[in-house]
Amino acid sequence: MPEHSDGGPIGPVDASLVPRYGGAPTFARLPRLDQVDHADVALLGVPFDSGVSYRPGARFGPGHIRQSSRLLRPFDPALRAEPFAEQQVVDAGDVVCNPFDIKAAIDSVHDAARDLLARGTRVVALGGDHTIALGMLRAMAGHHGPVAVLHFDAHLDTWETYFGEPYTHGTPFRRAAEEGLLDERRCAHVGIRGPLYSALDLEKDEQLGFRVFSADDVEAHGAANVARGVRERLGGGPVYISIDIDVLDPAHAPGTGTPEIGGLSSRELQVILRALAGLRIVGADVVEVSPAYDHAEISGIAAANVAYTLLSLLAVGSRPAG
Ligand SMILES: N=C(N)NCCCC(=O)O
Ligand SMILES: [Zn+2]
Ligand SMILES: [Zn+2]
Numbered sequence: 001m002p003e004h005s006d007g008g009p010i011g012p013v014d015a016s017l018v019p020r021y022g023g024a025p026t027f028a029r030l031p032r033l034d035q036v037d038h039a040d041v042a043l044l045g046v047p048f049d050s051g052v053s054y055r056p057g058a059r060f061g062p063g064h065i066r067q068s069s070r071l072l073r074p075f076d077p078a079l080r081a082e083p084f085a086e087q088q089v090v091d092a093g094d095v096v097c098n099p100f101d102i103k104a105a106i107d108s109v110h111d112a113a114r115d116l117l118a119r120g121t122r123v124v125a126l127g128g129d130h131t132i133a134l135g136m137l138r139a140m141a142g143h144h145g146p147v148a149v150l151h152f153d154a155h156l157d158t159w160e161t162y163f164g165e166p167y168t169h170g171t172p173f174r175r176a177a178e179e180g181l182l183d184e185r186r187c188a189h190v191g192i193r194g195p196l197y198s199a200l201d202l203e204k205d206e207q208l209g210f211r212v213f214s215a216d217d218v219e220a221h222g223a224a225n226v227a228r229g230v231r232e233r234l235g236g237g238p239v240y241i242s243i244d245i246d247v248l249d250p251a252h253a254p255g256t257g258t259p260e261i262g263g264l265s266s267r268e269l270q271v272i273l274r275a276l277a278g279l280r281i282v283g284a285d286v287v288e289v290s291p292a293y294d295h296a297e298i299s300g301i302a303a304a305n306v307a308y309t310l311l312s313l314l315a316v317g318s319r320p321a322g
Contacts, residue, residue, distance in 0.1 A: 184209025
């Protein structure tokens with residue numbers, strides 16, 4: 001059982017008392033949702049990858065990210081945060097997603113996130129392929145109204161259809177825009193690169209309300225300057241952060257389904273994420289980790305640490321002002 005610290009949040013199992021390679025397989029060895037009275041934040045596994053266009057396997061992402069989260073420690077020096085002590089964080093287990101019915105799977109993600117939000121619990125989803133962001137965004141907009149999306153990815157994911165199918169991992173943000181879930185004045189992609197289908201892809205993407213901060217922009221201007229531009233774009237309203245692990249260069253995250261060269265380093269991603277402290281983050285996801293293509297847990301550890309930074313940002317953002 002995880003540690004209770006004098007009536008405050010129940011944190012992870014103490015790694016100085018119980019070896020971190022043993023114990024419960026929850027994210028960071030945190031308590032499960034059913035072990036606490038109230039959760040401020042839940043990690044929610046979404047083992048689903050029926051929306052992929054190339055390499056499969058992201059359905060095994062949640063388990064892999066949890067396994068790779070065992071080395072996380074309680075204090076985040078970069079943000080001067082204690083993400084597990086300042087708020088009650090739990091592992092809410094996995095959504096039951098139908099692998100043969102994509103629409104039904106998106107509904108299941110929506111229902112699970114909606115129910116957590118209704119109980120005052122913010123959600124960080126661990127995918128799964130990028131299709132699942134649509135279910136998350138439906139829940140976010142249902143609760144908060146249209147939200148800004150800050151989307152880290154090599155890919156736009158605003159394409160129209162694949163094989164005539166509207167619900168895939170290359171199309172969630174187009175569907176979300178069509179459904180009115182997004183505040184189109186405040187959305188942005190970070191890390192875009194690689195070949196497109198046509199020059200029109202970028203024009204259509206812009207019409208949906210996205211501003212592109214490309215991987216080349218990060219190289220030319222530096223991560224800190226890009227982060228400043230991103231913050232300006234996002235403004236003060238609710239923000240949903242969606243992180244496709246393929247935003248990282250394949251050297252920094254080989255375990256993914258549609259890798260593209262010339263990506264961000266894990267360091268650059270950390271710099272940009274940490275610069276978001278203080279924004280009104282209402283939810284997030286980390287998607288597209290496909291463990292069969294991973295080596296030495298490189299991608300799993302990147303994803304686990306990115307999720308940790310998201311938890312720190314949520315802790316910092318919910319501190320009383322002043
Ligand atoms: N969401 C991710 N990772 N990839 C989308 C790529 C869609 C394509 O194959 O064109
Ligand atoms: Zn991608
Ligand atoms: Zn994606």
